Amino acid sequence: MINKLVKKIEANKAPIVVGLDPMLSYVPEHIKVKAFEEKGETLAGAAEAIWQFNKGIIDATYDIIPAVKPQIAMYEQFGVEGVMAFKKTVDYCKEKDLVVIGDIKRGDIGSTSEAYAVGHLGKVQVGNNSFYGFNEDFVTVNPYLGSDGITPFTKVCKEEKKGMFILVKTSNPSSGEFQDQLIDGKPLYQMVAEKVDEWGQDCMGDSYSYIGAVVGATYPEIGKVLRDVMPKAYILVPGYGAQGGKGADLVHYFNKDGLGAIVNSSRGIIAAYKQEQYTAFGPECYADASRQAVINMREDLMNAIANK
Amino acid sequence: MINKLVKKIEANKAPIVVGLDPMLSYVPEHIKVKAFEEKGETLAGAAEAIWQFNKGIIDATYDIIPAVKPQIAMYEQFGVEGVMAFKKTVDYCKEKDLVVIGDIKRGDIGSTSEAYAVGHLGKVQVGNNSFYGFNEDFVTVNPYLGSDGITPFTKVCKEEKKGMFILVKTSNPSSGEFQDQLIDGKPLYQMVAEKVDEWGQDCMGDSYSYIGAVVGATYPEIGKVLRDVMPKAYILVPGYGAQGGKGADLVHYFNKDGLGAIVNSSRGIIAAYKQEQYTAFGPECYADASRQAVINMREDLMNAIANK
Numbered sequence: 212m213i214n215k216l217v218k219k220i221e222a223n224k225a226p227i228v229v230g231l232d233p234m235l236s237y238v239p240e241h242i243k244v245k246a247f248e249e250k251g252e253t254l255a256g257a258a259e260a261i262w263q264f265n266k267g268i269i270d271a272t273y274d275i276i277p278a279v280k281p282q283i284a285m286y287e288q289f290g291v292e293g294v295m296a297f298k299k300t301v302d303y304c305k306e307k308d309l310v311v312i313g314d315i316k317r318g319d320i321g322s323t324s325e326a327y328a329v330g331h332l333g334k335v336q337v338g339n340n341s342f343y344g345f346n347e348d349f350v351t352v353n354p355y356l357g358s359d360g361i362t363p364f365t366k367v368c369k370e371e372k373k374g375m376f377i378l379v380k381t382s383n384p385s386s387g388e389f390q391d392q393l394i395d396g397k398p399l400y401q402m403v404a405e406k407v408d409e410w411g412q413d414c415m416g417d418s419y420s421y422i423g424a425v426v427g428a429t430y431p432e433i434g435k436v437l438r439d440v441m442p443k444a445y446i447l448v449p450g451y452g453a454q455g456g457k458g459a460d461l462v463h464y465f466n467k468d469g470l471g472a473i474v475n476s477s478r479g480i481i482a483a484y485k486q487e488q489y490t491a492f493g494p495e496c497y498a499d500a501s502r503q504a505v506i507n508m509r510e511d512l513m514n515a516i517a518n519k
Numbered sequence: 520m521i522n523k524l525v526k527k528i529e530a531n532k533a534p535i536v537v538g539l540d541p542m543l544s545y546v547p548e549h550i551k552v553k554a555f556e557e558k559g560e561t562l563a564g565a566a567e568a569i570w571q572f573n574k575g576i577i578d579a580t581y582d583i584i585p586a587v588k589p590q591i592a593m594y595e596q597f598g599v600e601g602v603m604a605f606k607k608t609v610d611y612c613k614e615k616d617l618v619v620i621g622d623i624k625r626g627d628i629g630s631t632s633e634a635y636a637v638g639h640l641g642k643v644q645v646g647n648n649s650f651y652g653f654n655e656d657f658v659t660v661n662p663y664l665g666s667d668g669i670t671p672f673t674k675v676c677k678e679e680k681k682g683m684f685i686l687v688k689t690s691n692p693s694s695g696e697f698q699d700q701l702i703d704g705k706p707l708y709q710m711v712a713e714k715v716d717e718w719g720q721d722c723m724g725d726s727y728s729y730i731g732a733v734v735g736a737t738y739p740e741i742g743k744v745l746r747d748v749m750p751k752a753y754i755l756v757p758g759y760g761a762q763g764g765k766g767a768d769l770v771h772y773f774n775k776d777g778l779g780a781i782v783n784s785s786r787g788i789i790a791a792y793k794q795e796q797y798t799a800f801g802p803e804c805y806a807d808a809s810r811q812a813v814i815n816m817r818e819d820l821m822n823a824i825a826n827k
Contacts, residue, residue, distance in 0.1 A: 235644075359692055383664055406696070
């Protein structure tokens, strides 16, 4: 799957992943009205609204992007109905041949991590049959519990030819509270990055490992250091756009081959029609605004990489 | 909710939480056969089997325990159908007036943690209505992202009078890989514990804070230290029984008032009928075996506390 991701990034000339993190407040009125007419102002109505919203964006962008990253929290907030919309979104993106990164940030002790790995990437055995649960292509994983929380994911990734991105340095303001603490003179995030490099060596695709890392766009100096610590890890970069990151800040997240990083934008793309720059599209054409935002982001990133 | 938890622990003389972490391999044959007959050897069949299994255990133990802790990973492994069984289990336990600790170990950046907090503890707004998503009473939270991943949970806990347990030192063998690393001479878990104490001071119930901590039973010496670091935090202690912890090892997790800790046992209770000690019950009476295992665990813990 890491090979597919790299190929799709190269083919689209777009190291971009669209964060499908729908808030009800992003969903245009006409979609909400229709969904609520059909299913009421209920959890089912909300789930229908975010699913239709997603579908519009996917239809308008799937041919110019390599990947999507649905954030499962935005679905879990609507309970079981929301989780059903998550699954629908994953399935539809896969129909469109997009690489799906489930932003689930799971992580637990061994046997429990195994259940998460099986449920999100692998197949679970039921009697004589086996079934995919959610069937994403990649997931994000929290490292706080150490290797035996990671190993079950590695095992399933090997079996299924899938992958994961491990949280190293997150994009939020207080990420430093624990992640930046010095251990023998080196910050914790660097220690985690060294582990990601170590875990990833046994999990190589053609040119990159299928064990990648999450490093926020909001800390470009750290990104530069971590690029060298994990040369074979793909870096998933959240925090572009709405959280403040710009293409020029991100050049050091990429390797000399122009690869090695994939930048996420969520609100900046899916709620583009709400930004001044894109108001001309209007809420009815929100998905076209999203497409234009992808095109602009691609230009920003590709220019930055070319001028590196 | 922390007051209710403390009162129920006192009333039952049982600082015990039953981990509802059903693996299909724990479910007795007669329950599986019935579920598969009704819904096939499918995800729906598996979900039905674990739900019926849970229901039996809840019915057999609810009057002698204060709380349950369903581990959501064990449900997510069966996809959407599994998540529906999780929700059914939460609802049924609440009907039985049990305190429900959702073992979800979520944690993300601010706005995303907010969605998790709303989905699992609070109410989400849909048009003019608001709805609970999963509606647990407590959840477990991963601290790796720092305070702005915690604050949204605190906010919802205040609104809803609910609570959380933050991962401090987990019970698994490799937990030390990052958690034990020394920062200015103190291990990371201690730094997290100091934060838990700080965050918790603003969130007091009658005698304990509704921000608690997870500290594994498998590290009793560490439990002793952390008890003093967080005097007002309830400590949720996984790792009793199957993972190796015993009552006598856990006395220092409790305060002088005999309170302050609640010990989880999962496999040791829910799959008790598979242990030599309880084979006389047989698979048909698996739930009675679970009840006996609770009674024995209570005796072990209460003796240990009395002899402290």
